Amino acid sequence: xxxxxxxxxxxxxxxxxxxxxxxxxxxxxxxxxxxxxxxxxxxxxxxxxxxxxxxxxxxxxxxxxxxxxxxxxxxxxxxxxxxxxxxxxxxxxxxxxxxxxxxxxxxxxxxxxxxxxxxxxxxxxxxxxxxxxxxxxxxxxxxxxxxxxxxxxxxxxxxxxxxxxxxxxxxxxxxxxxxxxxxxxxxxxxxxxxxxxxxxxxxxxxxxxxxxxxxxxxxxxxxxxxxxxxxxxxxxxxxxxxxxxxxxxxxxxxxxxxxxxxxxxxxxxxxxxxxxxxxxxxxxxx
Ligand SMILES: [Fe+2]
Numbered sequence: 001x002x003x004x005x006x007x008x009x010x011x012x013x014x015x016x017x018x019x020x021x022x023x024x025x026x027x028x029x030x031x032x033x034x035x036x037x038x039x040x041x042x043x044x045x046x047x048x049x050x051x052x053x054x055x056x057x058x059x060x061x062x063x064x065x066x067x068x069x070x071x072x073x074x075x076x077x078x079x080x081x082x083x084x085x086x087x088x089x090x091x092x093x094x095x096x097x098x099x100x101x102x103x104x105x106x107x108x109x110x111x112x113x114x115x116x117x118x119x120x121x122x123x124x125x126x127x128x129x130x131x132x133x134x135x136x137x138x139x140x141x142x143x144x145x146x147x148x149x150x151x152x153x154x155x156x157x158x159x160x161x162x163x164x165x166x167x168x169x170x171x172x173x174x175x176x177x178x179x180x181x182x183x184x185x186x187x188x189x190x191x192x193x194x195x196x197x198x199x200x201x202x203x204x205x206x207x208x209x210x211x212x213x214x215x216x217x218x219x220x221x222x223x224x225x226x227x228x229x230x231x232x233x234x235x236x237x238x239x240x241x242x243x244x245x246x247x248x249x250x251x252x253x254x255x256x257x258x259x260x261x262x263x264x265x266x267x268x269x270x271x272x273x274x275x276x277x278x279x280x281x282x283x284x285x286x
Contacts, residue, residue, distance in 0.1 A: 003038040004276050005046070008249055008258060009283040012191065012215065019191050019286050020128035024048045026087070027260050027280040029197075029220020030056040032096070034264025034277075036079035042279045043086045049125045051087050053113070054220045055094020055137060055197030059266060062099065062163055069163070070104045077111050084112025088123065092116050092134030092195035094221065095237075098143040101162050116195060118178050120185050133185050133214075135196040135207075138175035179207035186213040192255075197221050199245035200238040202257045210252035216282070217257045222246040224261030224275040233275070247278075258282060 012019060026048040028039065043051065057080075063072045070076055083089045091113050093100070105115050114121060116134025123132050150164045185192060192214045196202075199219035203210040209217050225233010225246035233246035250257040260280045265272055 002276055003035075003042065003263065004278050005042050005281060006260075006278045007281040007283060009285065010216070010249070010256065011285050013255065014215075016191050016286075018128045018189070019130070020126045020284075021286050023050075023125065023130070023284040025193075025282045025284070026051045027054060027218050027220075027258070027282060028052070028083070028263055029054045029218075029260035029280070030094075030223060030262030030264060030266065031079070032056055032059050032262075032264045032266040033073050033075060036075050036082065039263055039279060040079070040082050040086070043083065046281065048087050048281065050123060050132075051083050051089040052132070052193070052195055052218055053083070053089065053091035054195045054218050054260065055092050056096045056220060056262075056266075057091070057094070058096055060096035060099055066162070068101075068104050068107060069099060070107045077107070080108060080111040080113050088114070088125075090114045090116055090121070090123070090132050090134065090195065092197055093136040093140050094197035095137040095139040098137065098139040099163055100140070101147070103162070118181055120181075120188075120192075120194075122190075130191040130193055131185070131188055133182075133192065133194045135182070135194055135201065135209075136178065137197050138177040141178055142175055177201070177207055182207060182209075182212060182214075191215050193218065198238055199257060199259045202245060202250065202252070204239065204244070210257070211254075213254045215255040217255065218260070218280075218282075219245070219257060220260045220262050222259060222261075223265070223267075224272065226267070226270060226275065227273040228275040229273075 120133030222236035236243035
């Protein structure tokens with residue numbers, strides 16, 4: 001499968017004193033355990049200031065044994081270690097990471113990745129800094145609540161259930177996000193970037209990121225709408241048929257949304273049409 005590089009050049013919609021003159025980010029969405037070599041080739045040829053991973057690194061099936069999910073996916077940790085060796089790397093949690101437990105996240109952290117699990121951090125480079133936040137998929141929040149409730153009810157001598165029942169909870173479709181922390185994030189000084197796996201959080205469902213004072217939201221998840229005709233996708237998870245947010249740049253009153261088509265096709269039996277996989281680069285010019 002081919003992988004192309006798509007570059008968007010943007011500037012700030014407002015004056016920000018501490019903002020570097022220029023920055024360059026690579027956005028990696030929906031790796032889904034795909035081919036790391038093609039992605040790493042692009043990153044090594046055009047080294048960005050930071051690598052921003054917007055979730056769905058894995059395919060979210062239950063593991064066969066009791067081992068950690070992230071160690072079960074053989075190409076995942078070498079890929080993440082390579083990313084971290086190329087540039088400072090940050091990730092948010094997508095729906096396919098819903099099963100991951102804190103031990104999984106610790107292993108990802110030990111590979112050199114800053115995991116942003118409903119939190120933000122300051123990233124300083126060159127002459128200035130930006131704030132990078134990560135909004136965790138509601139699927140992950142829902143599964144954690146399910147796991148916590150089961151573990152809370154265990155007798156003292158019963159072992160902790162890392163991946164309880166080997167199935168998803170019935171209420172996962174309720175899909176609540178934890179978005180209260182965004183209120184504080186919005187108030188921060190400086191340029192704010194939010195990694196939000198789901199582009200539908202922009203304006204189709206809570207937390208309605210379009211209306212928040214966030215300069216740049218980066219998303220994936222829609223896989224470009226799987227088939228593209230006349231510049232429009234056909235079907236995307238979370239948005240249904242004829243989705244609005246499958247790729248490209250979208251504008252709100254305070255900032256922008258950039259959606260990646262993703263690095264890999266997770267639906268191996270359904271080919272993409274007119275919809276190449278991509279590494280997105282964002283060039284920021286102040
Ligand atoms: Fe996804």
